Amino acid sequence: MKTIEFVIRDQAGAVQRGILAEGATSYIIPAQVGQEISLNLRQADFLSHQRDGNDLVLTLVDGTVITIDSYFNDTGSPNRLFISSDGYLNEVGLVAVEGNNLHAQYGPTEQWGKWSPSDDLIYFGRTDTATITGAMMGEENEVSMLAAPLLGAGMIGGGGAVTAAAVAGGAAILGGGANAGDAVAVPTATTTPTSPSAPTPAPTPEIAISLATGGRNGKATITGMGTPGATIDITVEGTTQTTTVDADGTWSVSYDAGSFRDGEYQTQITATLTDQNGNTATSADTLTVDTLVNELTFANQAGAADATINTAEAAQGVTLTGSVEAGSTVSVAMGAVTLDAAVDPDGNWSATFAPGDIPAGTYASAIVATATDKAGNTRSITQSVWVDTEAGALTISAAPVESDDVINAAEASDGVAISGTADAGAVVTVTLAGVVTTTRADQNGEWTSHYTAGDVAQGVYTAEITARVTDGAGNTRTETDSVRVDTRVDNLSLNKIEGDNTVNGVERLADGGVMVSGTSETGSSVAVKLGNASANGVVDAVGNWSVAFAPGQVPEGTYNTTAVVTATDGAGNTATASWPVLIDTVVDTLNLNTPGGTDAVVSAREAAAGIDLAGQVEAGSRVVVRFDGTNYTATVDASGNWDVTIPPENIRSGTYQADISIKATDHVGNVDTLSYTVAIDTYAPDGPVIESYTRDGDGIRAISVEQSDDALAVHQIQADKSITEVAASTLENDTRNETNFYFDSTVPDGSDLIVTATDAAGNSSGTYLALDDESANTLLELTNPNLASHNIETIDLQFAEEAQLSITEAALLNLSSNTNTLIVNGHADDTVTIRGGTRTGTEVKEGQTYDIYMLGSEGTLMIDDDISVIV
Numbered sequence: 001m002k003t004i005e006f007v008i009r010d011q012a013g014a015v016q017r018g019i020l021a022e023g024a025t026s027y028i029i030p031a032q033v034g035q036e037i038s039l040n041l042r043q044a045d046f047l048s049h050q051r052d053g054n055d056l057v058l059t060l061v062d063g064t065v066i067t068i069d070s071y072f073n074d075t076g077s078p079n080r081l082f083i084s085s086d087g088y089l090n091e092v093g094l095v096a097v098e099g100n101n102l103h104a105q106y107g108p109t110e111q112w113g114k115w116s117p118s119d120d121l122i123y124f125g126r127t128d129t130a131t132i133t134g135a136m137m138g139e140e141n142e143v144s145m146l147a148a149p150l151l152g153a154g155m156i157g158g159g160g161a162v163t164a165a166a167v168a169g170g171a172a173i174l175g176g177g178a179n180a181g182d183a184v185a186v187p188t189a190t191t192t193p194t195s196p197s198a199p200t201p202a203p204t205p206e207i208a209i210s211l212a213t214g215g216r217n218g219k220a221t222i223t224g225m226g227t228p229g230a231t232i233d234i235t236v237e238g239t240t241q242t243t244t245v246d247a248d249g250t251w252s253v254s255y256d257a258g259s260f261r262d263g264e265y266q267t268q269i270t271a272t273l274t275d276q277n278g279n280t281a282t283s284a285d286t287l288t289v290d291t292l293v294n295e296l297t298f299a300n301q302a303g304a305a306d307a308t309i310n311t312a313e314a315a316q317g318v319t320l321t322g323s324v325e326a327g328s329t330v331s332v333a334m335g336a337v338t339l340d341a342a343v344d345p346d347g348n349w350s351a352t353f354a355p356g357d358i359p360a361g362t363y364a365s366a367i368v369a370t371a372t373d374k375a376g377n378t379r380s381i382t383q384s385v386w387v388d389t390e391a392g393a394l395t396i397s398a399a400p401v402e403s404d405d406v407i408n409a410a411e412a413s414d415g416v417a418i419s420g421t422a423d424a425g426a427v428v429t430v431t432l433a434g435v436v437t438t439t440r441a442d443q444n445g446e447w448t449s450h451y452t453a454g455d456v457a458q459g460v461y462t463a464e465i466t467a468r469v470t471d472g473a474g475n476t477r478t479e480t481d482s483v484r485v486d487t488r489v490d491n492l493s494l495n496k497i498e499g500d501n502t503v504n505g506v507e508r509l510a511d512g513g514v515m516v517s518g519t520s521e522t523g524s525s526v527a528v529k530l531g532n533a534s535a536n537g538v539v540d541a542v543g544n545w546s547v548a549f550a551p552g553q554v555p556e557g558t559y560n561t562t563a564v565v566t567a568t569d570g571a572g573n574t575a576t577a578s579w580p581v582l583i584d585t586v587v588d589t590l591n592l593n594t595p596g597g598t599d600a601v602v603s604a605r606e607a608a609a610g611i612d613l614a615g616q617v618e619a620g621s622r623v624v625v626r627f628d629g630t631n632y633t634a635t636v637d638a639s640g641n642w643d644v645t646i647p648p649e650n651i652r653s654g655t656y657q658a659d660i661s662i663k664a665t666d667h668v669g670n671v672d673t674l675s676y677t678v679a680i681d682t683y684a685p686d687g688p689v690i691e692s693y694t695r696d697g698d699g700i701r702a703i704s705v706e707q708s709d710d711a712l713a714v715h716q717i718q719a720d721k722s723i724t725e726v727a728a729s730t731l732e733n734d735t736r737n738e739t740n741f742y743f744d745s746t747v748p749d750g751s752d753l754i755v756t757a758t759d760a761a762g763n764s765s766g767t768y769l770a771l772d773d774e775s776a777n778t779l780l781e782l783t784n785p786n787l788a789s790h791n792i793e794t795i796d797l798q799f800a801e802e803a804q805l806s807i808t809e810a811a812l813l814n815l816s817s818n819t820n821t822l823i824v825n826g827h828a829d830d831t832v833t834i835r836g837g838t839r840t841g842t843e844v845k846e847g848q849t850y851d852i853y854m855l856g857s858e859g860t861l862m863i864d865d866d867i868s869v870i871v
Contacts, residue, residue, distance in 0.1 A: 004066075005040040011077065026065040032753065034077030037068060042085045049094060049102040056081070056094070056102075076673065087225065113472035198642075220260070222269065223252040230275040236260075236287065237267050245273070262291045295347065296371045297331075298322045302385040309358060310474040311389040319352040320367060327371040333363055334358070334385075360389045392423040393445070393478035396471050401483040407463075408571040409487040412456040418465055419448040420479070420545045426469050432456070433463035433485070458487045471764040489567045489575035490521040491543050497563055500622050502582040504669040514554050516563055517546035518577065523570040529582065530554065531561040539567075558584050582670035588618040592662055595678045602658075603762035604682035607651045608817055610680070613660065614643035620667040628658045653682045681761035685710045687794035688755040688767045691738050700747040700771055702728075703755070704738040710757040714741050717752045721784045726753070747771075752780070755791050765818060766790040779804045782811040791816040797826030797867070806833045809856030821860040823850070826867045833870045834861065 004020040011034040020027045031037060041060075050057045056071035071079050073422050081092040083106075091107035174417040224246040226232055233242050234253045237260055241253040260267075269287040272605075274280045296748055299321040303309040309318060320341075324330050330341035334350040335358075341351035349369075365387055370380040382425035397419045402411045422428050424439040430437050430449035433456070441447040456463075465481040495517045498507045516528050516535075526537040526545050533553035537545040564578040592615040594600055602611055613634070623634035623642040627650070634644035642664075651658075662674040705712055714726045727744040747753065752771055758764040767786070770780050780795075780803060792815040803826060812822050822834055837853040841864060844850070850862040851869060861867055 004522070007038045007039075009036045010034065013584055015209075020066065025063060026067070026068045028069050030069045031071050031079050033073055033075050036080045036082065037071075038082040038084050038089070038374075039066070040085060041083045043083065043090070043104075043106060046104065049104050050100045051094075051096070051102055052100065052852055058769050064804060091541050125299070131754055157655050200480075219254040219256055221252055221254045222271075223250065224271065225249045226251055226273045226281075227275045228232040230273050232274075233270075233272045234271045235268075235272075257291075260289050260291065264288075264290045264292065290373070290375040291377060293325050293328060293371045293373045293377045295323060295325045296328075296369065296379045296381050297324075298369065298381065298383055298739060300543075301383065302334075302367055307384065307474075308386045308388055308473045308866065311391075311476075312474065314358045314360070314387070314389050315316045315355050317352050317354050318358065319350060320369070321348070321350040322369060323347050324349050324371045325373050328371045330369055330371045333368045334368070341369070356389065358389075362388045362390050386473075388471070388473035389475060391475040391606050392426055394422045394426075394428070394467055394477045394479050395419070396420040396467050396479045398479045406484045406486055406571050407456060409458070409573050412458070412485070412487050413453045415453060416451045416456055417448055418451070419446070420467055421445045421449055422467075422469055429468045429470075430467040431468075432483075432608060433461070456485060460486045460488060460490050486569070487571045487573060489524060489573050492518070492520045492524075492565070492567045492575045492577050493562060494518040494565050494577040494579055496580060497581045498669055500667075501563075501579050501671055502584060502665075502667055502669045504584060504720075507669055508554055508556070508583070509551055511548075513548050513550040515546055515548050516565070517544070517601070518565055519543045520545055520565075520567040521569045524567045527566045529562075529564045554583065556583075582667060587621060587664050587666045587670045587672040588670045590617050590621075590623075590662065590664045590674050591615045592660070592674055592676055595660075595676075599761070601679040602680050604653075604684055604818060605762055607682050608681070610648050611646040611651060612643060612784045613646065613662075614641070615674075616640050616660065617642050617664045618666050621664045622666075624661070624663045624665075626659075626661040628652065634662075651680065651682070655681045655683055681759070682763065683759075684755040684760050684763040684765040684793070687765045687792075687823070688712060688757050690755060690767060690769050690796050690799070691736070693769075693771065693799055696746060698746050699749050699751065700743070700753075702740060702742045703753070703769070704736070704740045705755055707732065707734075707737045707739050708757050710759045712739055712741075713756050713758070714743075715754045715756065715790065717754065717784065717786075721786055723754065723784075723786045723790065754787075754792065763818070764791050765794075765816070766792040767794040767796055768792045769796050770803050770805075772800045779806070782815060785814065788814050788817070791818050792817060793822060795822065795824045797824065800826075801829065803830045804833065805831070806835070807855070807861070808835045809859045812855055812859040812861070820858050821862065823862045824867065825864045827864075828866045828868070830866075831868045831870060832861075832863055837861065837871050839869075839871070 003022045006018055006020065008016045008018075008029075008031070010032070018029075020760070022814075029037070031639065045060050047059045047061045048061070051072065052067075054070050055307055056068040056070040058066040058068070060066070068079075070083075071081070075080070079478075081094070083090055083092060093105040094102040095105060095106060097103045111115060115825040207383045222234055222236070223234075226249065228245050228249050230245045232245060232251050233240055239255065239259050241255070243251050243253050245251045266286050266288050269285055271283045272280060273282075290532060300319075301307055302318050302320060302360040303313060318334075320332055322330075324343060324347045326345065326347040328343065328347065329349070330343055330349045331340050332339050334353055337352065337353060337357040339357075341349040342625045343349040363386075365385050366382050367385055368380055368636060370378060370383045372378050394414050399419075401407065401418065404857065407416055416432070420428070420434060422445055424441055424445045426441045426445075428439050428441060428447050428449070430439060432449075432451055435451060435455045437449045437451065440446045462482050463485045465483060466478060467480075468476055468478045470476045483566055497503060497514060497516060508514060515528065516530055519541060522539060522543050523540060524539045526547075528535050528537055528547045530549050531554070533549050535547040535549065537547040539545045561581050561583065562578055563581050564576060566574060566576045568574050592613065595602065595611055595613055611627070613625055613627070617636060617640050619636075619638060619640040620642070622638060622640075623636055623644075625632045625634055625644050627646045630650055632644045632646065636642040657677045658680050660676040660678060662676075664672045664674075685708065688708065689702040691706055691731050693700055693704075694702040703714065714724050714728055716726045717723055726741075726747060728741040729744070731740045732738075735741055743755060749771075753769040754766045755769060756764050756766040768782075780797070782792075782795075782801075782805075795805060799803060805824065807822075813820055815822060823845075834853055834855060838854045840852045841852055842849055842865065843852050844864070849865045851865050853861040853863065853871070855861055
């Protein structure tokens with residue numbers, strides 16, 4: 001701690017002075033009733049104020065503790081506390097807050113000068129250098145002296161700064177007082193008050209430079225204090241001004257801004273005082289001058305390399321960046337919009353003009369960046385930019401393409417032309433159904449783009465037409481249209497005559513003759529021939545048509561003929577379809593081999609491969625199999641063997657009886673049917689529930705599983721990822737409703753097991769049992785491709801200490817062909833990491849609450865809510 005002076009003045013005006021000597025960390029100043037106590041300290045020196053009984057305890061920021069003994073009293077004559085430094089005096093008001101703490105409030109500042117009753121309490125000492133900023137721009141920028149150190153600093157010029165320190169004055173440190181480490185500080189000198197009419201002159205005059213600041217009318221004003229009536233010479237940058245100290249002890253001089261060189265630099269300020277007795281005193285210090293913004297640049301060009309802002313760039317907003325003197329502010333103006341730039345501590349600035357700040361059109365604009373530094377200096381820089389957000393003229397001709405806005409096959413074959421208008425000489429890019437051509441508008445602004453037969457894809461569709469022009473600034477204008485392309489007759493079909501292209505005797509006579517039918521594009525007309533007979537048909541509103549040939553138009557006999565239909569659509573396109581037709585009679589044999597394997601039951605595994613139905617029929621017959629409400633046409637070979645496969649996706653899951661109907665139509669149209677019922681059972685049993693395991697020093701000796709009507713088996717996952725069945729003896733424990741598996745050989749530590757349940761239909765599901773390998777943080781990754789054959793639907797982590805399971809969608813989908821849902825059981829010390837999962841809610845199953853997660857687009861995870869989950 002530095003030496004601290006203090007003064008005590010009693011009610012009679014007697015003054016006692018003393019010091020708190022350097023070196024000690026705590027002091028006691030005794031107080032009486034009605035005293036004024038002034039400490040040579042600043043506000044910033046205090047850390048806290050507290051009341052301890054009647055004592056005032058002051059803690060400084062350096063840890064020093066000053067106790068004013070008996071400061072508080074109830075006599076009606078309270079003590080008053082002041083702090084003084086650099087010629088200023090503040091009274092300290094103390095307000096009780098929480099606990100013993102006090103809040104300090106500092107009263108108005110009193111300044112040394114003309115004789116005042118407070119002069120005994122004022123100190124000039126502790127004149128550490130301080131910095132005060134100001135400006136030299138006008139009256140409103142004059143710097144106040146209140147609450148500032150007497151010996152301080154200010155600003156010079158349009159933005160320069162100056163630092164001025166005290167050079168003379170201050171209170172002397174009197175002898176005596178407390179020694180370092182002593183508990184009590186005792187005042188050492190006592191004086192009595194003197195009359196204002198009889199001051200004692202100092203043998204050496206005092207002088208202090210109190211402030212150098214930008215003042216009124218663009219001048220720099222230096223003020224200070226000294227001996228009243230004395231002459232003071234102030235020299236700055238070789239220019240000396242002389243003034244007289246006023247009667248109140250203050251003086252000031254002003255310098256025009258032109259007295260200082262432009263730039264950022266330091267210069268000497270010297271004050272010399274000569275009193276009326278010829279005594280002199282001199283003060284000097286360094287003055288910092290700042291009259292310019294020393295850096296302001298653009299780091300980029302608006303509109304990029306071509307200095308042009310086009311439509312796309314304007315739509316994204318325009319960002320300007322640059323650098324400036326650190327601590328400055330920057331405003332950026334473009335057109336009627338001015339933005340305050342963001343400036344980081346290193347002086348890098350940026351400002352972004354939003355799309356709405358940039359008016360559309362074609363025009364030149366200037367971007368002006370203006371910086372103001374901490375000293376108030378300003379500087380501007382400008383860059384030019386061209387704004388062009390308008391493309392040229394463009395139309396697509398309104399005249400119908402190919403006269404009716406429909407391109408048929410004949411028109412496509414001889415080429416198609418698309419035309420329009422644009423600015424003369426403009427390059428127009430034309431797209432017809434994805435085929436791009438380029439053309440140029442002639443002197444009249446007309447353009448035409450030609451497409452060859454190969455450019456127009458065959459089919460029935462709407463072809464989008466796009467025309468685009470791009471100007472030199474990169475602006476584009478696009479016009480669109482469309483044309484209908486129809487180069488084929490859609491939906492033309494010829495149904496088999498009488499269902500099988502065979503007409504027998506009954507069919508020839510039934511319902512007035514032979515019906516020929518089919519479909520065609522609506523709006524078409526059809527002409528049908530059967531042998532040598534002809535008939536015209538009408539296509540109805542949904543595209544169906546039919547014609548009847550009377551018995552007299554179909555000669556009797558056994559022969560082959562042809563049915564031909566020719567359709568003409570509304571666009572003029574034509575198409576034909578035909579069938580060979582047999583005119584004849586009988587069905588000999590029709591049977592079905594038993595489906596479902598040896599047990600006549602289709603399991604989930606068998607259903608996953610599809611159900612093969614087969615049998616025998618008369619050679620040349622057509623067989624249609626109806627399975628569970630859906631018809632399938634069988635394949636019949638030359639020997640009459642037929643077969644058909646019901647695809648897996650058409651076999652409903654569940655346990656039910658599926659009806660099968662086989663209808664055979666021979667080559668003359670005779671029909672025979674056969675009905676059959678097949679048992680379907682695709683529901684897999686629930687995954688086995690593991691109840692316990694038994695281990696010895698080297699591994700696992702046995703496990704117990706909840707009893708089941710299904711066949712249970714245990715498999716071991718080997719180190720090479722192969723999976724083998726574990727040889728074991730089983731024992732049913734009906735008391736516990738468990739099946740015990742006693743392994744013939746111990747399953748070694750580090751191995752995992754799969755316990756499967758298989759029902760009578762051959763459906764199976766497996767539980768993956770993660771075993772404790774006597775090390776925490778067991779990591780389980782389900783990437784073994786061999787797991788798929790065991791239909792794993794449950795992961796059991798409860799017997800693995802601090803197990804960690806990591807699973808992806810691909811791994812989950814590989815585990816089972818039965819379902820894409822995986823159940824994970826475990827405890828709170830287990831963790832499941834889901835890669836790409838999303839939590840969707842909870843579900844209670846058999847009394848256990850599970851957190852539900854979607855894994856990818858297909859997988860579902862049900863995780864015991866005790867387990868920690870990382871997504």
